[in-house]
Amino acid sequence: MQVQLRSPKEIMKLSRLGCFHQSKLSFLRSFLEEFKDWKYSRDLFELNKDGYGKAVYSFSKNNRTYSLVCFANELQDEERSDRVIATKWDAAFALHDGVPTKKDIERLYDNVPKQEVGRLSFKELTLSRANRSVRLFNEVVNSLSNGKQPDKKILSKVGYLYRTTAVYGSGKFGLADRFRIKNRPELKGPFRLEMMLVYLVRQFTFDQINHIAQHKNPKQFVKLDDEIAKGLGIGNSTGLGMAPFIVNHPTLLNNWVQSRENILKKIREIETVEDSKFKIFYNCLVKSISNVENWNTDSEFQKNKIKELLNDINKTINFLDTLDKSQSNLFNIIYKWAETEVCEECLEYLVSMFMEPFDDIVNQFKHEMSSDEDKYFTIPSHRKVIELRDILENHYSELIKLDFNKKENNYNFWFISKNKEEPRLGNRFEVDGSELEQPLAIARDIKKLYERVIVFKNSKTIAEFLIENDDLRHVVRRAFIIEKFPYSEILDNTIGEKLMPIDMLRFKLSFFGAIKFDPRSDKWLRICMFQGAPLPNQLKNFDDKWVYHSLN
Amino acid sequence: MRSLSEIDTISKRASRAKGFSWGTSEEIGKCIRLLELFGLSGFKNLNKYLQVYNLNEFKLTKLIEKNNNSDGKIHCPISSGINFLDQIKNLEKHQSIEFNKMAYPLLFLPFLSRSSEALGKKIFVKLDEKQFIFNFNQSIFSNYSKNEIWESANYILITFLPNDNTFDEKEWTEMTKLANETFVEESEELKEKSAGAGLIDND
Numbered sequence: 212m213q214v215q216l217r218s219p220k221e222i223m224k225l226s227r228l229g230c231f232h233q234s235k236l237s238f239l240r241s242f243l244e245e246f247k248d249w250k251y252s253r254d255l256f257e258l259n260k261d262g263y264g265k266a267v268y269s270f271s272k273n274n275r276t277y278s279l280v281c282f283a284n285e286l287q288d289e290e291r292s293d294r295v296i297a298t299k300w301d302a303a304f305a306l307h308d309g310v311p312t313k314k315d316i317e318r319l320y321d322n323v324p325k326q327e328v329g330r331l332s333f334k335e336l337t338l339s340r341a342n343r344s345v346r347l348f349n350e351v352v353n354s355l356s357n358g359k360q361p362d363k364k365i366l367s368k369v370g371y372l373y374r375t376t377a378v379y380g381s382g383k384f385g386l387a388d389r390f391r392i393k394n395r396p397e398l399k400g401p402f403r404l405e406m407m408l409v410y411l412v413r414q415f416t417f418d419q420i421n422h423i424a425q426h427k428n429p430k431q432f433v434k435l436d437d438e439i440a441k442g443l444g445i446g447n448s449t450g451l452g453m454a455p456f457i458v459n460h461p462t463l464l465n466n467w468v469q470s471r472e473n474i475l476k477k478i479r480e481i482e483t484v485e486d487s488k489f490k491i492f493y494n495c496l497v498k499s500i501s502n503v504e505n506w507n508t509d510s511e512f513q514k515n516k517i518k519e520l521l522n523d524i525n526k527t528i529n530f531l532d533t534l535d536k537s538q539s540n541l542f543n544i545i546y547k548w549a550e551t552e553v554c555e556e557c558l559e560y561l562v563s564m565f566m567e568p569f570d571d572i573v574n575q576f577k578h579e580m581s582s583d584e585d586k587y588f589t590i591p592s593h594r595k596v597i598e599l600r601d602i603l604e605n606h607y608s609e610l611i612k613l614d615f616n617k618k619e620n621n622y623n624f625w626f627i628s629k630n631k632e633e634p635r636l637g638n639r640f641e642v643d644g645s646e647l648e649q650p651l652a653i654a655r656d657i658k659k660l661y662e663r664v665i666v667f668k669n670s671k672t673i674a675e676f677l678i679e680n681d682d683l684r685h686v687v688r689r690a691f692i693i694e695k696f697p698y699s700e701i702l703d704n705t706i707g708e709k710l711m712p713i714d715m716l717r718f719k720l721s722f723f724g725a726i727k728f729d730p731r732s733d734k735w736l737r738i739c740m741f742q743g744a745p746l747p748n749q750l751k752n753f754d755d756k757w758v759y760h761s762l763n
Numbered sequence: 764m765r766s767l768s769e770i771d772t773i774s775k776r777a778s779r780a781k782g783f784s785w786g787t788s789e790e791i792g793k794c795i796r797l798l799e800l801f802g803l804s805g806f807k808n809l810n811k812y813l814q815v816y817n818l819n820e821f822k823l824t825k826l827i828e829k830n831n832n833s834d835g836k837i838h839c840p841i842s843s844g845i846n847f848l849d850q851i852k853n854l855e856k857h858q859s860i861e862f863n864k865m866a867y868p869l870l871f872l873p874f875l876s877r878s879s880e881a882l883g884k885k886i887f888v889k890l891d892e893k894q895f896i897f898n899f900n901q902s903i904f905s906n907y908s909k910n911e912i913w914e915s916a917n918y919i920l921i922t923f924l925p926n927d928n929t930f931d932e933k934e935w936t937e938m939t940k941l942a943n944e945t946f947v948e949e950s951e952e953l954k955e956k957s958a959g960a961g962l963i964d965n966d
Contacts, residue, residue: 333764382768390767588793589877593852650785674849678825681845684786 212540214479216472220609223468223702229714230516230556233758234563235573236471236580237724239740240758242406243750244577245397246270251747253418254310258283260426262419265320267311268411268747275397277336277404278307279411280319283419291342293376293448300326300340302373302415306408308334308387326377327631331385337408338386341373341416344446348372348420351435355424358431360439367442367505370727370739372416374446378405399578401463402723413445413741437746441757444742447725450735451634454715455625458651458701461689462582465696467722470576471562472698477572478565479543489536491568491756496531498759499564500524502726510730512711516556523557567756587695590688596676597669599690603661606693606700610654611661613704622708625651636712636734654704656686726758770806771796781813783841790845794873801876801903803869804910811912812840812867821866827854831862837915838865844874851878860921865890868916875921876900885924890916896924 221227233240249270258264263285269278283302290299303324307315315334322329326340347369354361380402382388392398417440425432457464503521508514530548538544542565549558566573603611615621624639626647639645650656660683667676677684693700704710713730720728725738743760745753754760775792779785791809798805821839824831827850831838843865847854854860865871868890879886880900888895893916896904928935947953 333766382766385764385766385769388767585793588789589881590849592849672853674846674853677849678846681787682784684784685789686786688786688789 212480212482212543214476214543216476219468219606219697219700220702222472223698223700225701225703225705225711225714227555227559228701228718229711230559231718231721232560232563233721233724233726234471235566235570235755236474236577237722238400238402239406239410239724239744240755241400241577242403242410243744243753244755245400245403246407247750247753248272249750251750253414254278255316256418256422258419258422260423261285262423265316266415266418267316268414269310270407270411272397275395276310277407278309278311279408279415280305280307280311280316280323281412281415282320282324284324286342288345291345293342293374294450297376298326298328300324300376301343302412302419303340304338304408304412304415305331305335306337306404306411308336308392327384329384333385333387333391335386336392336404337378337380338384339375339378339408339412341375341412341445343373344369344371351420352424352427355421355435356428356432358428358433360433360436363439363442366439368507369446370742371413371444371446372420373412374448374737375409375412376448377452378408378447380405393581393583399581401467401581406723409445409447409740410744411747413443413744414747416445417443417746437749441746441749442743444739444744447720447738447740448731448735449716449720449738451636451712451716453719454636454712455634455649455651457715457719458653458705460582460584461692461699462584462587462696463580464701465699466580466582468698469696470580474566474569474572474576475546475562478569479540479546481542482539484536484541486536488568489541492564493528493531495567495756495759496524496561496564497528498756502759506727506729508727508729512733513728513730516554519554520556520560523553524560527553527557527561587692588688590673590677590684591691592672592674592677594673594691595669596664596667596671596673599673599676599687600661600664600669602690602694603657603664606690606697607654607657607661607702609702610657610704613654613658615655615658619708620704621655621706623706623710624648625706636710639706650685652706653686653689653700655706656683657690659683660686660690724758767796767800770799774806774809777809777813778841781816787841787845790848790874791841794844794870794877797873797876797900798869802908803872803903804912805869805873807910808867808869808912811914812870815866819866824862826850827860829857829860831860833862833864836864838862840865840867840870844871847871848874848878848881851881855882855884855923858922862919862921863917865916865919867912867914868919869913871919872897872903876903882923884926887922887924889918889920891918 249272251270253268255265255267258266263283266281267278269276281302281304286299286301303326305319305323322331331338350365351361351372380386398404417435421434503517503524506517527549549561613620622638623636624645626635626637626644626649628635637644663680663683673687677687689700712734713736716736717728720738723740725740726742727739729737731737743757745757771792774795775788778788778791783791795805795809820836822833822836823839823842825846827847843862872895875886875888876897877900879897886897893907894905898904
């Protein structure tokens with residue numbers, strides 16, 4: 212039986228992208244798979260009794276070493292801010308390519324804590340900073356120093372000791388450009404080095420908290436239990452900075468979504484599903500309920516989504532319990548049922564769960580998720596205007612129906628703030644600066660392009676069209692990209708009044724493997740990464756379904 | 764050291780600030796990145812060009828022809844470059860293309876490099892006494908390597924090089940003969956026992 216790929220017009224809507232969840236394809240899970248047989252070590256740990264100082268952690272294999280250099284700093288409570296405008300953090304980190312020399316560490320000490328205003332070199336790969344979850348951190352220190360393990364209930368409510376507020380890579384602030392490392396086999400998947408940094412930072416948080424607790428009360432101190440540590444991840448606060456990324460990397464966006472869609476198609480096409488495979492799926496689904504139950508947020512928007520999700524997961528389990536599992540194309544039957552019976556949030560949750568039993572299918576796609584955007588940058592200007600018109604009508608049919616003369620469709624504009632060079636979103640009718648709008652209003656500009664194309668002579672070339680329409684060159688380029696990469700575009704209005712920017716953030720974070728999305732407004736959210744993941748010294752032999760065995 | 768990613772971003776934004784469209788600014792960012800990757804001083808030249816961009820009146824050549832005269836002005840390297848790249852498939856019919864007077868000609872070069880890739884042919888360019896060969900956007904061969912601001916060129920000649928080899932048949936035969944020494948001499952026994960198909964396959 213042949214199943215059609217789901218249409219981009221259905222999937223690439225923002226409300227749907229905002230329902231995506233972590234899966235076996237997620238970058239943090241594929242990072243652990245890739246690095247599980249690398250040698251992990253803590254190479255340096257020089258902290259004072261209060262936990263301030265420096266540390267180095269590394270992964271090595273053959274002649275390659277990646278080293279996380281950590282600097283923990285004293286920070287007053289009033290200086291602690293997760294916002295991007297902060298200038299000081301509890302700890303700052305850089306992932307160094309190789310083994311750092313003493314000189315390297317000195318250079319990094321002068322620059323890494325400064326983050327955006329420091330300078331890195333091509334020997335550094337990623338850069339980050341993090342703040343303590345103060346209340347929880349102090350509580351754990353107190354427990355351990357008094358000889359007691361911390362209360363799991365309190366831990367699970369927060370889920371992490373530290374949260375990062377930005378992770379930079381790919382040439383930012385002098386870091387190595389991607390071209391220097393892209394051919395390394397261990398990095399053939401997006402964001403591998405960002406994932407490595409976050410993962411090693413997590414270990415640093417455990418080591419630091421043990422160190423502080425031990426110095427506080429050496430006689431009574433107990434070490435944080437490994438099983439409890441495993442149930443803790445790393446938090447992250449994410450704002451609008453992430454949103455433009457998925458617009459500015461169209462072929463990468465395509466490769467992420469297309470991989471997911473191809474996997475779903477293949478799973479739905481499996482004629483005979485072995486009982487053991489179905490059980491893996493079923494067990495993961497059942498176990499995952501506690502993750503959803505412990506998904507805490509103050510956001511009414513998210514609370515409603517969680518409630519609906521939980522309800523529909525239980526509904527699905529009831530359906531599965533009564534389902535004849537010997538039927539052909541079992542997963543297609545489940546999918547078709549879910550399409551009409553559960554909410555979008557649950558439907559996409561099930562798509563992620565479907566992957567759990569099928570390593571053989573998922574693994575084929577893990578290495579197809581990177582992309583070289585430059586390869587598709589040059590516009591095929593020898594082609595004809597009629598071809599461009601066809602592309603616009605086929606791929607953007609919904610967007611070209613929008614009326615941007617209506618205020619609600621042309622409500623917002625994206626801009627970059629001068630002080631932190633960070634993307635922002637403003638109401639164009641209330642905030643100054645719309646003349647400096649970033650080219651992220653793709654729907655509006657595609658509509659503009661269509662209006663010009665339909666009055667241009669069909670037989671003319673794109674080169675001739677561009678002579679008169681250079682202002683739309685950026686969307687002409689995108690149109691020829693979507694022709695080859697059907698999932699490369701958010702098929703929605705990114706400047707409309709009803710836009711929920713967190714849908715864009717959540718989509719990207721789901722591919723990272725984040726869980727427990729906690730929107731703090733419509734423009735930023737908190738998440739948790741690596742909660743339940745094996746510790747570095749447990750990587751040799753770990754259960755790859757760890758994500759369903761957190762503290763809960 | 765600034766990364767190529769930073770160079771690309773700053774070049775793009777600075778160009779946009781000077782009034783280039785977003786699409787053109789994206790092209791400029793990529794081209795300056797390319798020049799810097801090849802060790803040519805693109806950033807320095809773009810910086811200078813953007814400083815004078817609104818002060819001088821440049822010839823914004825739209826349709827590229829065999830002979831491109833600046834009509835008393837001086838060609839804009841960006842406008843000439845972008846349109847050259849866009850129109851490259853149509854320009855191939857000319858064996859050579861000429862421009863007189865071009866401002867900051869180094870900025871024109873990455874568009875030629877990308878044109879070489881788009882066309883699938885090497886491109887030879889003479890800018891006054893300086894010469895460049897663009898090899899499918901993979902490398903640039905040149906007698907010029909100064910890190911300087913190059914304000915203008917008086918005459919530019921662009922030639923599309925045929926896809927010819929650099930060696931003749933005699934040299935090919937000599938090398939092939941040597942290469943064949945890695946093969947095992949054929950014998951009747953080998954034909955029978957080691958070949959895939961049968962000796963006669965009339966079935």
